Amino acid sequence: MFHVNSGSCNGCDIEIVAALTPRYDVERFGIKLVGSPRHADVIAFTGPVTSDLADKVKRVYEQIPDPKVVLVVGSCGISGGVFHESYHLAGPLNKLIPEATCVYVPGCPPRPEAIIDGVVKAWKHLEEVSQ
Amino acid sequence: MKYKVPIGPIHPALKEPIMITCEVQGEEITGVDVTASQNHRGVEWIGMHRNNPVQSIYLSERICGICNLCHPACLVLAVEEIAGIEVPERAQYIRVIEAELERIHSHLLWAGVAAHELGFDTLLHYTWQVREKVMDILELVNGNRVTKAIMMYGGVRRDITDDLKPKMMEMLTYYRGLFSRMAQLFLEDKTIKMRTRNIGILTKEDAYQLQAVGPTVRASGVPKDVRQDVAYFAYPDFEIKAVTPDQLTGTVVGDTYDRIVVRLLEVKQSLDIIEQALDEMPPGDIASEEKIPKLLAQIKKAEGEAIGRHEAPRGEDIHYVKLKKGLDTLYTWKVRAPTYSNIMAWRPMLMHHQIADIPIVAASIDPCMSCTNRVITAGSSGEAILGAEELHRLSVEKTRRMTP
Numbered sequence: 001m002f003h004v005n006s007g008s009c010n011g012c013d014i015e016i017v018a019a020l021t022p023r024y025d026v027e028r029f030g031i032k033l034v035g036s037p038r039h040a041d042v043i044a045f046t047g048p049v050t051s052d053l054a055d056k057v058k059r060v061y062e063q064i065p066d067p068k069v070v071l072v073v074g075s076c077g078i079s080g081g082v083f084h085e086s087y088h089l090a091g092p093l094n095k096l097i098p099e100a101t102c103v104y105v106p107g108c109p110p111r112p113e114a115i116i117d118g119v120v121k122a123w124k125h126l127e128e129v130s131q
Numbered sequence: 132m133k134y135k136v137p138i139g140p141i142h143p144a145l146k147e148p149i150m151i152t153c154e155v156q157g158e159e160i161t162g163v164d165v166t167a168s169q170n171h172r173g174v175e176w177i178g179m180h181r182n183n184p185v186q187s188i189y190l191s192e193r194i195c196g197i198c199n200l201c202h203p204a205c206l207v208l209a210v211e212e213i214a215g216i217e218v219p220e221r222a223q224y225i226r227v228i229e230a231e232l233e234r235i236h237s238h239l240l241w242a243g244v245a246a247h248e249l250g251f252d253t254l255l256h257y258t259w260q261v262r263e264k265v266m267d268i269l270e271l272v273n274g275n276r277v278t279k280a281i282m283m284y285g286g287v288r289r290d291i292t293d294d295l296k297p298k299m300m301e302m303l304t305y306y307r308g309l310f311s312r313m314a315q316l317f318l319e320d321k322t323i324k325m326r327t328r329n330i331g332i333l334t335k336e337d338a339y340q341l342q343a344v345g346p347t348v349r350a351s352g353v354p355k356d357v358r359q360d361v362a363y364f365a366y367p368d369f370e371i372k373a374v375t376p377d378q379l380t381g382t383v384v385g386d387t388y389d390r391i392v393v394r395l396l397e398v399k400q401s402l403d404i405i406e407q408a409l410d411e412m413p414p415g416d417i418a419s420e421e422k423i424p425k426l427l428a429q430i431k432k433a434e435g436e437a438i439g440r441h442e443a444p445r446g447e448d449i450h451y452v453k454l455k456k457g458l459d460t461l462y463t464w465k466v467r468a469p470t471y472s473n474i475m476a477w478r479p480m481l482m483h484h485q486i487a488d489i490p491i492v493a494a495s496i497d498p499c500m501s502c503t504n505r506v507i508t509a510g511s512s513g514e515a516i517l518g519a520e521e522l523h524r525l526s527v528e529k530t531r532r533m534t535p
């Protein structure tokens with residue numbers, strides 16, 4: 001899993017870190033945060049994607065090897081959330097990358113359990129595709 | 132030969148997009164430039180064009196997800212002052228408790244990140260494990276782990292009832308019991324000391340001149356704290372003294388180590404404040420007006436301008452608000468988050484240190500976490516490009532080199 005902050009408020013980001021640390025500890029399920037998009041199967045986006053970040057988001061997405069799944073964590077990546085209608089948004093994500101397969105984790109921010117559930121869904125999808 | 136190392140440029144969390152360009156000669160940093168670009172989400176614009184003032188409280192929570200109480204607090208303070216909305220005493224106490232809970236969670240979060248920047252990941256996991264205790268209390272009180280949604284014009288939205296108190300007292304005991312262990316881990320560990328003592332010094336003069344705020348400036352020996360200097364919420368009832376590192380170590384150096392000391396002591400201070408607040412909280416209403424349409428009508432009639440100030444975990448947060456009669460939204464809304472004042476301090480802190488010191492020094496002012504970790508490369512041709520990974524690796528290697 002690779003994590004990109006595409007203009008989030010940090011709320012979702014700290015919940016992702018919380019999911020990595022001992023209380024929720026996703027590593028025991030084999031879910032690991034990696035440092036480069038080229039090593040990832042799943043890419044997690046948090047935030048509504050601001051105009052400045054639009055091309056960077058696309059570039060990172062393209063660097064992930066196929067098959068890949070996008071995990072959209074938080075309401076603002078799904079629909080713009082509280083920031084919808086703002087003049088500085090290029091998102092939401094499915095508008096920017098229409099061809100992507102997305103797993104949505106709603107909530108503002110979602111609980112770590114919900115994030116783990118989202119990753120597992122993405123994982124199942126990857127398994128189906130590769131079979 | 133001199134190289135330029137660009138770090139940044141995106142800092143969307145606090146609407147302060149930042150890019151640091153470091154000029155390096157060999158390993159030594161010889162120049163630091165900070166550029167604020169134009170990446171933001173238009174929060175103020177939404178508050179002035181789309182949202183009514185009550186909706187803007189929820190929006191202001193999402194300026195920053197980590198310190199999501201300080202922005203609503205400032206907004207609410209400013210609007211209350213303009214519209215002349217009274218706040219019951221009990222609500223003021225609840226606001227204080229919430230603010231201090233936030234400080235505890237934020238400082239612990241920071242401590243974990245700082246440990247990670249040094250390559251001390253065991254400590255990161257330990258600190259975050261410890262932090263879950265306050266997250267549980269936040270969830271118990273607010274119904275949500277991160278965003279609190281507690282602020283409202285004229286009061287708060289949820290009461291802290293008596294049955295919650297034992298759980299909160301238990302948390303206080305838990306953290307008090309841990310204090311000496313935390314102090315030992317962070318302050319006496321040889322590696323941490325080597326990597327933070329005399330690194331990233333901000334002198335008292337520089338701190339004054341750059342108008343830094345919060346723990347950053349207090350670690351340089353300037354006793355500046357909004358809770359001490361301004362009467363708001365129920366803070367005048369508490370004897371709050373700005374925390375400076377000499378209270379524990381006897382000296383002020385103004386380095387990264389001192390910033391750890393200050394934050395550690397502030398967690399202790401917050402525990403004391405919460406205990407006193409729970410003890411002395413008077414009975415009564417938690418909001419002066421429960422009907423939101425009535426509140427909105429009152430705000431719509433108001434005219435004037437005001438400033439809301441609050442000591443956020445990272446320093447002084449300021450909101451400027453102007454209201455016009457008959458307008459459904461805020462007329463003007465300007466936010467000045469604490470990191471905005473603190474980033475300038477990066478320059479004197481980073482000068483003449485090594486590239487491997489950038490992560491910990493940059494993290495030491497506690498800019499919103501995502502920005503520190505997410506160091507993005509943005510170089511044009513001919514410049515040396517260092518990514519977050521690479522920087523982190525360098526930092527970890529330096530720790531290894533220094534420990535036999």
Ligand code: SF4
Binds near residue numbers: 012048
């Ligand atoms: S969904 Fe909510 S908490 Fe998450 S980044 Fe967006 S605004 Fe912040």
